[in-house]
Amino acid sequence: MVKCTKCNQVHAITKSGIVRGMQRYYCKDCKINFTLHPKAPQSSNINDKKHMATIVDIARALNISKSTVSRALHEHSDINIQTRKAVLKMARKLDYQPNLLAKSLVNSKSNTIGIIVPEFLTYFFPTIIMGAQEVAAKEGYNVVICQSQESYDTEVSNAHVLLSNRVDGVLISMTRETKKFEHFKSFDRHGIPVVFFNRICEELNTSRVLVNDYEGAYKATEHLIQNGYKKIAHISGPPSLRLSRNRLNGYKDALIQYKFPIRNNLIVEGDLSKKAAWLAAQKLMTAKNRPDAIFCVNDPTAIQVMLYAKKHGIRIPYELGVVGFSDDPMAAVIEPPLTTVEQPVAEMGRTAMRILLKEIAVGASVVPVNELLSTKLIVRQSSTGKKSS
Amino acid sequence: MVKCTKCNQVHAITKSGIVRGMQRYYCKDCKINFTLHPKAPQSSNINDKKHMATIVDIARALNISKSTVSRALHEHSDINIQTRKAVLKMARKLDYQPNLLAKSLVNSKSNTIGIIVPEFLTYFFPTIIMGAQEVAAKEGYNVVICQSQESYDTEVSNAHVLLSNRVDGVLISMTRETKKFEHFKSFDRHGIPVVFFNRICEELNTSRVLVNDYEGAYKATEHLIQNGYKKIAHISGPPSLRLSRNRLNGYKDALIQYKFPIRNNLIVEGDLSKKAAWLAAQKLMTAKNRPDAIFCVNDPTAIQVMLYAKKHGIRIPYELGVVGFSDDPMAAVIEPPLTTVEQPVAEMGRTAMRILLKEIAVGASVVPVNELLSTKLIVRQSSTGKKSS
DNA sequence: CTGAAAGCGCTAACAT
DNA sequence: ATGTTAGCGCTTTCAG
Numbered sequence: 001m002v003k004c005t006k007c008n009q010v011h012a013i014t015k016s017g018i019v020r021g022m023q024r025y026y027c028k029d030c031k032i033n034f035t036l037h038p039k040a041p042q043s044s045n046i047n048d049k050k051h052m053a054t055i056v057d058i059a060r061a062l063n064i065s066k067s068t069v070s071r072a073l074h075e076h077s078d079i080n081i082q083t084r085k086a087v088l089k090m091a092r093k094l095d096y097q098p099n100l101l102a103k104s105l106v107n108s109k110s111n112t113i114g115i116i117v118p119e120f121l122t123y124f125f126p127t128i129i130m131g132a133q134e135v136a137a138k139e140g141y142n143v144v145i146c147q148s149q150e151s152y153d154t155e156v157s158n159a160h161v162l163l164s165n166r167v168d169g170v171l172i173s174m175t176r177e178t179k180k181f182e183h184f185k186s187f188d189r190h191g192i193p194v195v196f197f198n199r200i201c202e203e204l205n206t207s208r209v210l211v212n213d214y215e216g217a218y219k220a221t222e223h224l225i226q227n228g229y230k231k232i233a234h235i236s237g238p239p240s241l242r243l244s245r246n247r248l249n250g251y252k253d254a255l256i257q258y259k260f261p262i263r264n265n266l267i268v269e270g271d272l273s274k275k276a277a278w279l280a281a282q283k284l285m286t287a288k289n290r291p292d293a294i295f296c297v298n299d300p301t302a303i304q305v306m307l308y309a310k311k312h313g314i315r316i317p318y319e320l321g322v323v324g325f326s327d328d329p330m331a332a333v334i335e336p337p338l339t340t341v342e343q344p345v346a347e348m349g350r351t352a353m354r355i356l357l358k359e360i361a362v363g364a365s366v367v368p369v370n371e372l373l374s375t376k377l378i379v380r381q382s383s384t385g386k387k388s389s
Numbered sequence: 390m391v392k393c394t395k396c397n398q399v400h401a402i403t404k405s406g407i408v409r410g411m412q413r414y415y416c417k418d419c420k421i422n423f424t425l426h427p428k429a430p431q432s433s434n435i436n437d438k439k440h441m442a443t444i445v446d447i448a449r450a451l452n453i454s455k456s457t458v459s460r461a462l463h464e465h466s467d468i469n470i471q472t473r474k475a476v477l478k479m480a481r482k483l484d485y486q487p488n489l490l491a492k493s494l495v496n497s498k499s500n501t502i503g504i505i506v507p508e509f510l511t512y513f514f515p516t517i518i519m520g521a522q523e524v525a526a527k528e529g530y531n532v533v534i535c536q537s538q539e540s541y542d543t544e545v546s547n548a549h550v551l552l553s554n555r556v557d558g559v560l561i562s563m564t565r566e567t568k569k570f571e572h573f574k575s576f577d578r579h580g581i582p583v584v585f586f587n588r589i590c591e592e593l594n595t596s597r598v599l600v601n602d603y604e605g606a607y608k609a610t611e612h613l614i615q616n617g618y619k620k621i622a623h624i625s626g627p628p629s630l631r632l633s634r635n636r637l638n639g640y641k642d643a644l645i646q647y648k649f650p651i652r653n654n655l656i657v658e659g660d661l662s663k664k665a666a667w668l669a670a671q672k673l674m675t676a677k678n679r680p681d682a683i684f685c686v687n688d689p690t691a692i693q694v695m696l697y698a699k700k701h702g703i704r705i706p707y708e709l710g711v712v713g714f715s716d717d718p719m720a721a722v723i724e725p726p727l728t729t730v731e732q733p734v735a736e737m738g739r740t741a742m743r744i745l746l747k748e749i750a751v752g753a754s755v756v757p758v759n760e761l762l763s764t765k766l767i768v769r770q771s772s773t774g775k776k777s778s
Numbered sequence: 779c780t781g782a783a784a785g786c787g788c789t790a791a792c793a794t
Numbered sequence: 795a796t797g798t799t800a801g802c803g804c805t806t807t808c809a810g
Contacts, residue, residue, distance in 0.1 A: 050580035054803055065781045070805060080779060095575065100553045101499065102803035105490045105786050121516065126509045133536065142550060144533045147522065161531060164489045186484065190441050303722060333692060335724030443787055454797045459789065469795060491787035494802050 053094035061090050073098070104166065113356065114162035114170040116146045116155060118199070122300055123328055124345060125173070128197065131349025132171060139357055141168070150175045159183035167192065169356045171349075173199040176238040176271055193359035193366075197352040199241050207359065207368040209352040213243045216341040216375035217250025220295050220323045223339070223377055225258045228386035229293035229321045233266040235280040235305070237297040247297055247325065266291055270301055277304035285314065292386065293321035299328035302338055306382065317385030327378055337380035344373050442483035450479050462487070493555065502745065503551035503559040505535045505544060507588070511689055512717055513734060514562070517586065520738025521560060528746055530557070539564045548572035556581065558745045560738075562588040565627045565660055582748035582755075586741040588630050596748065596757040598741040602632045605730035605764035606639025609684050609712045612728070612766055614647050617775035618682035618710045622655040624669040624694070626686040636686055636714065655680055659690055666693035674703065681775065682710035688717035691727055695771065706774030716767055726769035733762050 055073070059066040064083065072079050072087035090096075104110040113136055117125040133143050146162065148155035155175050162170055163186060170187055172194060181203050187194045188204070197209040224232050234251045237244030248267070255262050268283055270276040277296070281304060284291055296302035302324030306316060314320050316336055324331060324340040331338035351371050359366050444462070448455040453472065461468050461476035479485075493499040502525055506514040522532050535551065537544035544564050551559055552575060559576055561583060570592050576583045577593070586598040613621050623640045626633030637656070644651050657672055659665040666685070670693060673680055685691035691713030695705060703709050705725055713720060713729040720727035740760050748755050 052579050056803075066804080067782075067806085068780055071780085074805090078779065083779080095578065097549065097552045097579075099494070099555060099803050101490050101494045101555055102786090103805075105488070105494055105788090106803080106805050108786070110490065120509070121512060121519070123510060126515055130510070130536070142533065142554070144531065147519070160486065163486045165531070166488060166490055186486075189484065190486075307722070330719055330722055333696070333719055334722050445787075455788080456790085456798080457796055460796085463789090467795065472795080488787050491802090492789075494787085494804090495789050497802075 052099070053091070053096040054099065055096075057094055058087060058090045058096060061094070062086055108166070110166045110168055111140060112142045112144060112165065112167045113353070114144050114146065114158075114165070114167040116148055116158050116162070116170065116172045118148050118150045118173060118175050120145070120147060123330075124298075124326060127345040128173075128349035128352075131346035132353040133349075134346075135350045135353040135357070141357070148175045150177065152177050152180070156183040159186065163187065163190065163192070169193045169195070169360045171352050171356060172196050172201070174201055174241070175199075176241055179240065191365075193356060195352045195356045195359070197348055199243060202242060205368055207355050207370070209348055209355065209371040209373070210243070211343040211348065211373045211375050213246035213375075214250040214253075216325060216343065216377075217247035217295065218254045219250075219375070219377045220325065220339075220341050221251045221254035222258070223379065224293045224295060224321055224323060224383055225254065225260065227321065227384055229383075231263075231266065231289070231291040232260070232293045232295060232321075233268070233284050233291035235268050235270045235277060235284070235294060235296045235301050237269075238271045239269070244297060251295055265289070270297060272298060272301065274300060274304050277301035278308055281305040281308035285309070285312065285320075292319065293323075293383070295323045297325060299324035299326045299331050299338065299340055302340070302382075303328075303330055303334060306334060306338065315385075317382050321383040321386060323383050331378075331380070334382075336382050339380045339383040340378050342376045342378050348373060441488070442480075442485040443488065444485075446483055447476060447479045447485060450483070451475055497555070499555045499557055500529060501531045501533055501554065501556045502742070503533050503535065503547075503554070503556040505537055505547050505551070505559065505561045507537050507539045507562060507564050509534070509536060512719075513715060516734040517562075517738035517741075520735035521742040522738075523735075524739045524742040524746070530746070537564045539566065541566050541569070545572040548575065552576065552579065552581070558582045558584070558749045560741050560745060561585050561590070563590055563630070564588075565630055568629065580754075582745060584741045584745045584748070586737055588632060591631060594757055596744050596759070598737055598744065598760045598762070599632070600732040600737065600762045600764050602635035602764075603639040603642075605714060605732065605766075606636035606684065607643045608639075608764070608766045609714065609728075609730050610640045610643035611647070612768065613682045613684060613710055613712060613772060614643065614649065616710065616773055618772075620652075620655065620678070620680040621649070621682045621684060621710075622657070622673050622680035624657050624659045624666060624673070624683060624685045624690050626658075627660045628658070633686060640684055654678070659686060661687060661690065663689060663693050666690035667697055670694040670697035674698070674701065674709075681708065682712075682772070684712045686714060688713035688715045688720050688727065688729055691729070691771075692717075692719055692723060695723055695727065704774075706771050710772040710775060712772050720767075720769070723771075725771050728769045728772035729767050731765045731767050737762060 055066045055069040059069045068083060069087050072084040073091065115129060115132060117129070120126045120129065129145060136143050144162070144165065144167065146158035148158055152175055155178060169192060172184065173196070181201055184194060184201055184204055195207045195209065200208045200210060221232060232255065234248065236248045239245055252262055265287065268280040270280045277300065284294065285308065294305055296305055302322050305322055309316050309320050316322055322338060324338050327340045327342040331340045351373065355369060355371065444455045444458040448458045457468070457472060458476050461473040462480065504518060504521060506518070509515045509518065518534060525532050533551070533554070533556065535547035537547055541564055544567060558581060561573065562585070570590055573583060573590055573593055584596045584598065589597045589599060610621060621644065623637065625637045628634055641651055654676065657669040659669045666689065673683065674697065683694055685694055691711050694711055698705050698709050705711055711727060713727050716729045716731040720729045740762065744758060744760065
């Protein structure tokens with residue numbers, strides 16, 4: 001309630017325009033115009049434990065304008081060096097922390113990158129994130145990480161969160177159950193670049209970073225063949241993911257190349273989870289015509305196979321050869337050590353982030369790139385027992 | 390350059406106050422006042438692929454005020470149900486995504502929690518983060534994760550980033566080299582609640598979540614004693630961390646309780662890293678009077694000890710008993726399976742986040758709580774060879 | 779070299 | 795039930 005400065009009454013006041021940004025009032029009784037001046041800066045506010053200093057606080061303390069403070073803080077063109085020093089000093093004194101929310105709002109640029117991964121309990125995604133963060137940090141970007149937990153709905157909600165937080169770009173590895181892509185497209189609609197890695201979205205024409213899954217799988221299968229295994233099975237990933245299909249194809253083509261038959265009962269579909277891996281192992285090893293080797297879509301799967309074999313007294317590598325994919329640290333520790341296809345995990349994160357930051361910098365829609373990193377077979381003892389036995 | 394609306398000249402123009410938020414100009418030549426009206430909303434803007442719809446776009450489209458839109462979007466008190474529906478429909482049509490940056494700025498509340506961890510490559514911290522995220526998500530909070538990488542400088546910079554991003558609260562597990570705490574105190578200075586977990590800061594009077602490290606270590610050591618081991622060594626963590634000291638004390642007290650001598654040459658300080666663990670194992674096992682069991686400060690350390698033993702043909706558990714701490718998934722996979730002290734890792738994250746959110750909700754400085762979660766000894770084969778042999 | 783003003787998108791107090 | 799206004803903290807023309 002505004003009171004007249006003269007009669008101190010409230011009932012006869014009407015507004016009468018704005019002058020120099022201040023509301024002007026008119027008292028019908030006293031017939032005067034007046035403006036309410038902002039209350040003197042309550043010093044209580046600045047001393048308030050909770051108050052975070054702003055550029056206005058610095059400006060007031062130095063009796064200069066906030067524009068000058070802003071410029072001083074940004075080593076802007078030509079600022080009086082004295083002024084600059086004074087501002088910097090005061091900023092430190094007031095423990096000034098720039099409010100990036102405000103800055104982002106003004107600039108329509110949050111300097112934040114979103115990452116969506118299905119999980120980060122196995123070593124794979126954390127390592128990718130580390131690589132990505134390393135590159136992002138160098139360029140002054142922050143990273144917010146979302147876990148979709150292999151759930152499509154969660155992934156959709158992750159996408160909204162990132163959009164609402166106005167991230168400048170997004171790195172994505174899809175869930176295994178994602179079949180609709182509207183939530184990804186909305187990034188594009190708003191001009192937010194997206195780079196897929198590892199589990200890419202084939203329906204969208206964005207940049208992608210992958211390892212050569214086909215080649216890795218081919219080498220793994222070839223290795224088993226060359227080590228004397230005859231009935232080589234494969235536990236695959238969900239066919240919705242291209243990496244599953246590529247690894248499956250690598251496996252098949254190696255068999256074909258070496259004139260091995262492709263038997264459908266030796267190909268069991270998993271979903272990359274431990275549980276599915278265990279069931280697949282069970283299915284394969286209890287069949288009449290059981291395999292003497294298994295190439296697994298990833299290391300966690302291979303490790304479940306080994307645990308299953310151990311539990312049932314199946315000797316690795318003599319009765320069963322096993323090869324995995326990823327070189328999970330566990331692979332080197334399990335007994336016998338697991339042969340696996342090493343992929344440059346951290347490098348994948350770095351590469352994806354590098355591409356993304358470039359797309360952000362360029363701004364306009366760029367031609368998507370497809371980066372294909374190569375793999376390397378790491379031979380350990382889980383796959384070398386047949387020939388020598 | 391403002392041109393007079395009448396004479397179209399520029400030289401005689403001066404400003405003459407602001408009316409209804411619009412700058413008013415005066416042409417000295419023509420002696421008229423005029424206002425430059427904002428150019429008609431360029432419809433190009435709305436159709437612009439990049440443009441993100443705002444409440445103003447919705448308001449304009451519906452010819453209502455933005456407050457009404459804001460209210461409709463928030464199921465506010467009493468809004469005409471028709472209006473609400475229209476707004477919601479238009480919001481969907483324009484693919485409206487609320488700008489949380491703006492919202493946070495206005496509310497001085499970002500609905501974001503910062504987490505600082507030393508690393509997230511072992512399973513431990515990712516699991517904690519998962520637990521924390523789970524609780525945060527339920528309350529509508531986002532989480533931004535920072536890795537200090539065991540570096541004090543990085544940790545300081547992490548703290549600044551979180552402060553600048555105006556997180557509403559912070560969860561921290563310190564680096565092993567943090568000895569100064571100014572960067573933590575600044576959270577408190579700005580009224581941002583902090584909860585430490587696992588690696589707490591003893592100098593700060595904040596809430597903390599820990600497991601009963603002492604008790605876990607005591608049980609582990611007691612277990613080794615009861616299984617017939619006589620010369621029980623300990624590879625500890627850096628004494629800067631309280632958890633190291635607590636585990637060390639648990640170890641010592643168990644020895645004392647059972648009237649075992651405490652020999653300083655059987656206590657080797659590690660730093661939780663693999664490398665230090667390997668060196669510690671080497672130091673212990675090449676000493677004249679080598680131990681017949683080692684209680685390790687954590688599982689990664691214990692695993693290095695086992696790998697060292699394997700490499701040098703030391704048979705576990707017969708010549709050397711090993712116990713770890715944490716129940717890392719690797720512990721169950723290594724051969725022989727590793728006896729370890731299980732701690733409720735995900736629960737630790739959940740508890741810490743619950744406490745933090747409560748402190749945020751209460752607002753004022755609350756009495757810090759100390760949560761102590763309990764541990765459980767998981768007996769596997771790495772520690773049960775002596776008695777039976 | 780510095781200041782004044784506008785505006786980023788939103789909420790909320792106030793006024794109808 | 796809806797509109798008006800101010801302001802969150804910052805950057806960025808524009809005008810001296």
